[in-house]
Amino acid sequence: MSLLHPSNKEEFEKYILDVENFPKENVVFKDISPLLANKFTEVVTAFSQAPIDWSGVEHIIGIESRGFILGSALAIHLNKGFIPIRKKGKLPPPVYSQSYQLEYGEDILEMKEISSPSSVVLVDDVLATGGTIQAAAKLCERNNFSIKAKLFLINLTFLNQLKESNPLIHSLIEY
Numbered sequence: 001m002s003l004l005h006p007s008n009k010e011e012f013e014k015y016i017l018d019v020e021n022f023p024k025e026n027v028v029f030k031d032i033s034p035l036l037a038n039k040f041t042e043v044v045t046a047f048s049q050a051p052i053d054w055s056g057v058e059h060i061i062g063i064e065s066r067g068f069i070l071g072s073a074l075a076i077h078l079n080k081g082f083i084p085i086r087k088k089g090k091l092p093p094p095v096y097s098q099s100y101q102l103e104y105g106e107d108i109l110e111m112k113e114i115s116s117p118s119s120v121v122l123v124d125d126v127l128a129t130g131g132t133i134q135a136a137a138k139l140c141e142r143n144n145f146s147i148k149a150k151l152f153l154i155n156l157t158f159l160n161q162l163k164e165s166n167p168l169i170h171s172l173i174e175y
């Protein structure tokens, strides 16, 4: 179920555009730019109201690149630290690397090796097939991080069944 009140959900959906055949044929890209331009504070507030015990959370982890926008804003809102998970080659060593399958292609994600354990919440804009979040979770596990939640603006439920099997997954809007 969506974390949003139905009226908020309708309001948010008005600002999410479907862009057909981007970035490649047969993909319908969810463009959240208008939502960020018009409802950024409301989105971050809605994230902060997810049923998570925030007092035990030390870091918000944002996944490149729209996860940076949402995750860093949430980190400031909740006064938490922020840790980025980036595409291959962007972070200086030492890093952990994890390959993953995208809805459109294959890639590698990386996270800095961090010696102190942490309790974290992962943030990204869209949950599609789930490859990205699974790779991100593996990187967290390699750092001995304890994952308290996985937060998404949008869950494309027709592309994954992850929510049914994973109580840590929360999203504001489901399609």
Ligand code: AMP
Binding pocket: 027, 028, 029, 030, 031, 063, 064, 065, 066, 101, 102, 103, 104, 124, 125, 126, 127, 128, 129, 130, 131, 132, 133
């Ligand atoms: P996946 O690994 O298939 O769950 O894909 C999730 C990642 O790809 C997220 O970081 C999204 O930003 C991006 N993504 C995948 N599908 C879409 C889509 N239809 N619209 C916008 N972003 C998408």
